[in-house]
Amino acid sequence: MATRRTFLKLTAAASLAAPSIASAQASGRVVVVGGGFGGATAARTLKVLEPKLTVTLVEPNPVFTACPFSNNVLAALREISQQQFGYDGVQKTGVVLAQTAATAVDASGKTVTLTDGSKLPYDRLVLSPGIDINWGALPGYDEAAAEKMPHAWKAGAQTVLLRQQLQAMDDGGLVVISSPANPFRCPPGPYERASLIAYWLKIWKPKSKLLILDSKDAFSKQRLFQNAWAQLYPGLIEWVSLSQGGKVTAVDPATLTVVTDFARHKAAVANIIPPQKAGTIAQKAGVADRTGWCPVEPVAFESTLQPGIHVVGDSAIMGGMPKSAFAANAQAKVCAGAIVELLAGRKPVDPILINTCYSLVAPDYGISVAGVYRPDKGVLADIPGAGGTSPLEVVGGFRGQEALFASSWFKTITTEVFG
Amino acid sequence: MRHRLLLPALASALLLASSLAGGPVRAADAGPPGASSCTGCHAAKRIPDSVIPRIAGRKASDIVQFMREYRSGAWPSSVMGRIAKGFDDQQIDAIAAWFAAQPE
Structure with a gap:
């Protein structure tokens, strides 16, 4: 103040x-x-x-x-x-x-x-x-509900709360992540989150399952994530797309129930990433x-x-x-x-901008998406032919190298901005 | 992955580039289009334990060669090939000259 x-x-x-x-x-x-x-x-x-x-x-x-x-x-x-x-x-x-x-x-x-x-x-x-958070956009999800079903989409107390809930969960529990429609902060974020929670569950609570209920039919780095999930966490992560009935239409924080048009999922831990x-x-x-x-x-x-x-x-x-x-x-x-x-x-003068986003599927398994942008017809547009995701097929230590690039990027950017 | 950019830059090239970049007194220059985005990964300061090479103060000709080889795929990369494809020769030359003029 x-x-x-x-x-x-x-x-x-x-x-x-x-x-x-x-x-x-x-x-x-x-x-x-x-x-x-x-x-x-x-x-x-x-x-x-x-x-x-x-x-x-x-x-x-x-x-x-x-x-x-x-x-x-x-x-x-x-x-x-x-x-x-x-x-x-x-x-x-x-x-x-x-x-x-x-x-x-x-x-x-x-x-x-x-x-x-x-x-x-x-x-x-x-x-x-x-x-x-666009409070009111998802029926049942308000500030009080976020204390029961954390969004953890602004890092801080919400992140700590979600971690505590995961640690307190019994082995065999169902973790539900609700992912919103576009646009929202950090498009690959819900799927990196699912990956790293799965990594942790596999070690500490291996009987547990993770369900992603999605308001979209496609997501960032989708094939890379899904290939990695099949390889690293077989049977642990289930993704339900919009057309499969994945859109969350309401939540009940009192019973940790996540509602879609087709089902009511009773979660042990519910991470609701709401509209923004x-x-x-x-x-x-x-x-x-x-x-x-x-x-x-x-x-x-x-x-x-x-x-x-x-x-x-x-x-x-x-x-x-x-x-x-x-x-x-x-x-x-x-x-x-x-x-x-x-x-x-x-x-x-007209600028050129770059974006690079790394996601971790496991601590030593990184994937990336990049793009290059310039003004075109009044908007920032992708420069054709540039950008894209990591290759689907790689040899040697490629994924490990991208995981190292990810942590190096974080150190660099936080030093540039806050150092 | 190997990084030829880790070769030390020549101090004389740095001094020459700095003097050419002179002109009106400004604290710093925002750089040509595209340059400012690079520093999100390629730090102006030294970053302990970073595996991403710094390019500030490197020889412009080295930076140019790398960007062209990344772009063509002649030099393998993870993300740099995808980024280099967004820049033409002239833009790469300008960015390389600007980084070469930054303090190493």
Whole structure:
């Protein structure tokens, strides 16, 4: 929460920057809301590219808990503390940290309202609020239900809760994962989660079963996952697609029952990955459309609904790019560069962006998907011929190498963003 | 998998590239299209225990050769072949020159 001291610090920082907007060099005030992979990257990149900018990062949590590799926490391969990163590194770049929440945005007056009611003026605003759970979209699933049937789709207490439930479960229990329709955060995530929980069950609770109830007929890296499941966890994981009646239509947290049109599944542990939408501040700022997500142009990721507000990361509609930490980081760097150009009165050039997502099917078995993207007809489009998934047939230590690349990537990106 | 990029870069090439990249005083340069995405895996700083090679400060000609061989499949890779196919020669040259000019 904002203390009087942070407020005074912010006001002082803002007033220092105010007179220099008209200069030829890029200068001015940029506010970034959300301290995840997108927001923290945007804030520090802005400051590195143009030290004259006053950059304020608005983030209420003193510590960020990363989602990538949080499935390893469920399988007791990591501890939640290894997912956690503070903002000292970001602040050392000269970014002003406002440890409070943004409660409103005035797009025409160009101010962000903070929890204490104070207003933070900006020349450009970057919103990177990530996802919020779309409470009410799945009958029976509300905040109280999430304490019985965790989503664990925002890493932290929910991740720890799901791990505790798995550890407390009797051998022979049924674990149910409900996977939502597109779009949602981390498209391969539910299937990596199923894989690593299966890895853990096979060792510790081998009579147990895992059922994935899906609201889709296809999913990211599907053949790679399914081949690996058949090889590593035969008979343990069952995937029920949309057309097979997999769509979860309601849940009953009191009895841990997961309901589809065709069956009622009584779970020992139920992980409900629910429908999602852009973080609440995006709705309040008027940058989210009827889908619940934020349309942006593909060069500087400026909202097509509210000028002066840029949106990066999971909350934005980024054409072909999936909602991933890698993508949020890549978008934030492009966005920061474009904002420096815009503030200096120059036109940003068309960017190229890369996404790479690794998933672990077992601790030493990694698979990946990659894509390369550029603006095309107003959206970020896949560059034809580039990208794709790991090969289905490999020799030697290929999967092990990709598992090593995955952990190296996590160390690298968290150092780049928070280090 | 072997990584020829682990060869040490020549300090003289680094200095030359830095001086060519001079010009108006800016703290840092965002780089040509595509370059900023690379640092998500190829770190600016040294990362303990990372198996992903750093490319900052490497010889531009080495980076160019690698990207072309990844793209053609002449040099085997896991993810780099799929990524390199998204870039043409000119884009690869620009990215390589930018990384060569970064501190090793």
